[in-house]
Amino acid sequence: MSSNAFDKVRTRIAPSPTGFLHLGTARTALYSWAYARHHGGEFVLRIEDTDVARSTQDSVDQIIAAMNWLGLDYDEGPVYQMQRLHRYQAVVDQLIAEGRAYRCYATPEELEAMREAQRARGEKTLYDRRWRPEPGKTLPPPPEGVKPVIRFANPVDGDVTWNDLVKGSITINNREIDDLIIVRQDGVPTYNFAVVVDDWDMRISHVFRGDEHVNNTPWQINIFNALAAPLPQFGHLPIILGDDGLKLSKRRGAVSVTAYADNGYLPEAMLNYLARLGWSHGDDELFTAEQMVAWFDGSHLSRSPAQWDPAKLDWVNSHYLKQIDEERLAALTVSQLAVKGIVATVDEVLPKVGLFKDRCSTVAALADWLAMYFGPVTPSADDLAAHVTDAVRPALAVFATRLSALTDWDKTTIQQALKETLAATGLKMPQLAVPVRVLVCGRAQTPSLDAVLALFDKKKVLDRLQTP
Known part of the structure; x- marks a missing residue:
């Protein structure tokens, strides 16, 4: 799938630092990373920060932290668009000089009146190219006090066709799109222009991105062609649906990568689960990042939306929880205990993780179990009434x-x-074991009682058996 116009495969992920790295972008990053690694190519991290009002350094830091946590190492970057404004201006000047871009002085009020008239006629609302220079056309003098935008002179006829790596052949007629604004009044480039210049300069050979960018691609292809720049191959990934059937998004639910890290999920489990949200390798459900790199050649990408399934993620995570080195698991559990305000050391936690890890799907759940060893327990009134009886x-x-x-x-x-x-009291094991669990552990069910108690300090057990 490598393009002949490029000497090597180079992919990129280009998040906007207006929030956290959400799961859809993380999946795109994973596919881009795996594709580059599979082909011995390079993976670039670019920060698309031209939305100055909403971009924050905190978001940049969180994006980089999430990439590091997932193990998606990049060969170049982070590259910041706002540090490249001089480059965009140079390309704009070139396009204007060649007649492929022009200044537009239409005011927002004029444009809205134009659209209203088009809607009244039942037409699609497209810019009417009133400021586009054309042979035999006389333009009015630029109005005073109006800062122009720069528009790309999009071809007026013909089709834009590309062979999408996911969707197959896609064709959009140029009459369906208008002369895109490529530089705003404040001199900052718009997304569709900056992304083309960036991908050109960075020699990006393959672009994986979300479905929502399909409609941007014809503009971008036309700008690539206007610049005589080599055209990358595009692959548009279907959306991820939440468990409510609606699109996962930054505005709906805790879908940040770092939120899952904070809640005790393992990066290898998250990568494994994300990989299967739109890609498959036979019937394999569980695989390492190294296996994915070996298998991910860009084929077997689904065209259908993927369904986010928290239960499936928990199942995958529980698998990895059982497999990882127990010293690493103990260190992760110490961090989760600290979130609860409980101070413990790896040496204190390590002997205990083996007994409980098979019951847990996350490190947070494991910390919930182990908290009884380090902090006070508070049995529920119902458990005390039901099990710690006078009898x-x-x-x-x-x-x-x-x-x-x-x-x-x-x-x-x-x-x-x-x-x-x-033997001395004539009770059955559950009649004794359950009340002991309630008093010592704060819960009615645990693994084997002798194993659980053996991990406690003896004095703590005796203190808790002093029934209220």
């Missing part, structure tokens, strides 16, 4: 006495103390 209190006292007598504190000795207490 069982004597057995709890017997069990506490036997535990206090233990010189060795491990699963075997605790299990023996449980058996002796049951």
Whole structure:
């Protein structure tokens, strides 16, 4: 799929720093990165910050942090558009000199009146090229006090056709699009112009981006052609739908990459899950980033919208949670405990993660389990009323006495103390184990009680068995 106009595959991701890196952009970044890596090419990070009013450094920092967390390393960048204004101006001057761009002095009021008249006639609202120079056409003198915009002189006839890497052949007639504004009154270039100059200068060979850019592509192709610049191949990815069937977006729900990082998801799980939202390799559901790079040649990209499935993400994450090195898992859990205001060390957490990790889909859930070892527990009133009854209190006292007598504190000795207490009181295991769990762990269900208690400090267990 490599283009002959380029000496190597170069892809890019170009987020706008007006918010966090959301999941759709992260998926695009992943595909662009994997495609470049598969072909031994290069991957570029560009920050499209021409929306000066809404762009923030905090957003830039968060985008870069999210890329780093995902492991999507880039070979060039970050490149900032606002640092390239001189370059855009030089290209605009060239286009104007060649008659491929022109100054337009139409006021917003004039343009709205033009559109109103077109709507009244049932026509599509397109700029009527009133300021476009043409042979035999006399333009009025520029009005005083009106700053012009610069418009691209789009071809008036013919079709724009490209073979989309995802959608196949797409054709749009030039009569469907008008003379695009490429530089605003303040001298800042618009998206469709800046992106062409950037991709040209950066020798971008393949552009993966969202479906919403399909309508921008004809303008961009025409600008590439006007500049005699090599044309990249385009691949427009279908949208990701939320679990409510609506498009995931920055304005709908917590869909930032960093939010998932903060909530205890693993980057390898997120990459694996994102990869399958619009791409497949046979029936493989679980695979490493290295496998994806080996497989991702740009084929098998879906044309249909993908459905975000939180339960599926949890399943993928739980798989990786079981696989990763336990010391790394302990360090991640320490960070999650800190969010809860609980201070613990990796050495304290490490012996405990193995018992609980199979029950968890996120590190945050693992921290929820381990919090009982480091902070106070507060059993619910319902659990206390249901399980810590007057009938069982004597057995709890017997069990506490036997535990206090233990010189060795491990699963075997605790299990023996449980058996002796049951024999002495005539209770069944659930009748004793559930109240112990409620008092010591703050919950009625846990893994094997002897294993859970063995990880506690003995004094803490005895203190909590003093029934209220």
